[in-house]
Amino acid sequence: MNLLEKDNALSLARLRDVLIRLEDTIIFALIERAQFALNACTYQPGVYEYNDGYKGSFLGYFLHEMEKVHSRVRRYTSPDEYPFTSPLPAPILPTLDFPPTLHPNHINVNSDIMDRYLQDIVPKICAPGDDLNYGSSATRDVECLQALSKRIHYGKFIAESKFQDPAQQQTYIQLIRAKDRDGIMELLTNRTVEAALLRRLRRKAMIYGHDITEKGDIILEDEGSTPTQQKIPADVVVDLYERFVIPLTKEVEVEYLLKRLDGWQDPSATTSS
Numbered sequence: 401m402n403l404l405e406k407d408n409a410l411s412l413a414r415l416r417d418v419l420i421r422l423e424d425t426i427i428f429a430l431i432e433r434a435q436f437a438l439n440a441c442t443y444q445p446g447v448y449e450y451n452d453g454y455k456g457s458f459l460g461y462f463l464h465e466m467e468k469v470h471s472r473v474r475r476y477t478s479p480d481e482y483p484f485t486s487p488l489p490a491p492i493l494p495t496l497d498f499p500p501t502l503h504p505n506h507i508n509v510n511s512d513i514m515d516r517y518l519q520d521i522v523p524k525i526c527a528p529g530d531d532l533n534y535g536s537s538a539t540r541d542v543e544c545l546q547a548l549s550k551r552i553h554y555g556k557f558i559a560e561s562k563f564q565d566p567a568q569q570q571t572y573i574q575l576i577r578a579k580d581r582d583g584i585m586e587l588l589t590n591r592t593v594e595a596a597l598l599r600r601l602r603r604k605a606m607i608y609g610h611d612i613t614e615k616g617d618i619i620l621e622d623e624g625s626t627p628t629q630q631k632i633p634a635d636v637v638v639d640l641y642e643r644f645v646i647p648l649t650k651e652v653e654v655e656y657l658l659k660r661l662d663g664w665q666d667p668s669a670t671t672s673s
């Protein structure tokens with residue numbers, strides 16, 4: 401989404417469209433990573449020596465080097481982009497004037513995303529073992545992590561959109577003042593949207609994970625009778641969203657809303673002079 405546009409940036413329908421598009425990005429990124437073996441040595445600190453004294457893993461090194469370049473071209477000044485590493489250099493490009501969308505906040509859940517990705521996702525989509533394709537697998541890891549991070553931090557925009565809904569704002573204000581985390585979680589939850597998302601995701605993962613013929617048929621079986629392997633199991637993608645992506649997006653929404661009234665003046669409150 402172009403966050404420099406002034407109109408309609410917080411329309412819930414538009415934000416949900418962004419999430420739908422990011423489903424494709426995430427599924428394809430996972431498919432790309434799944435062609436390589438687990439390559440555990442790329443995740444372990446201290447395996448390689450880096451001439452600048454870096455002590456982390458190969459993936460950590462690669463990510464930090466990439467984020468330094470991306471930071472110089474002002475990637476992390478955009479309100480929908482969050483880095484995994486620090487410290488990062490200042491941008492060499494002039495600052496862009498993004499129209500205000502989000503209430504100022506410092507929420508960044510990338511370390512949770514990294515932990516879950518390494519513990520839960522990579523072992524489920526990659527074959528065990530080592531195929532020596534360390535650069536290729538780390539490149540794909542970065543793509544998966546960045547796509548997941550963008551999707552999950554979009555929760556901030558969704559939360560802002562819900563807060564600005566005149567039909568709900570006063571209820572949110574009461575729940576935020578009462579620090580009622582469960583009440584906020586319940587109010588922002590839309591089970592119909594979640595169920596539709598999971599059904600759509602399963603269909604996408606099945607279709608994108610199979611080869612398609614010239615006529616557009618999905619090849620479910622090879623010639624002979626060996627079933628073609630799905631590039632990634634649809635169940636893993638659905639499980640990933642159900643147990644990790646949606647809950648963490650909702651956590652971001654709740655954290656954002658809990659701080660939403662800090663330094664904010666309610667324009668609808670009556671002022672006495």
Ligand SMILES: O=C(O)C(=O)C[C@]1(C(=O)O)C=C[C@@H](O)C=C1
Pocket residue numbers: 416419558588589590591593594597645646647649650653
């Ligand atoms: O679409 C919304 O309303 C969201 O808040 C996003 C989202 C999701 O992560 O996909 C999270 C919570 C809702 O229950 C439904 C969907």
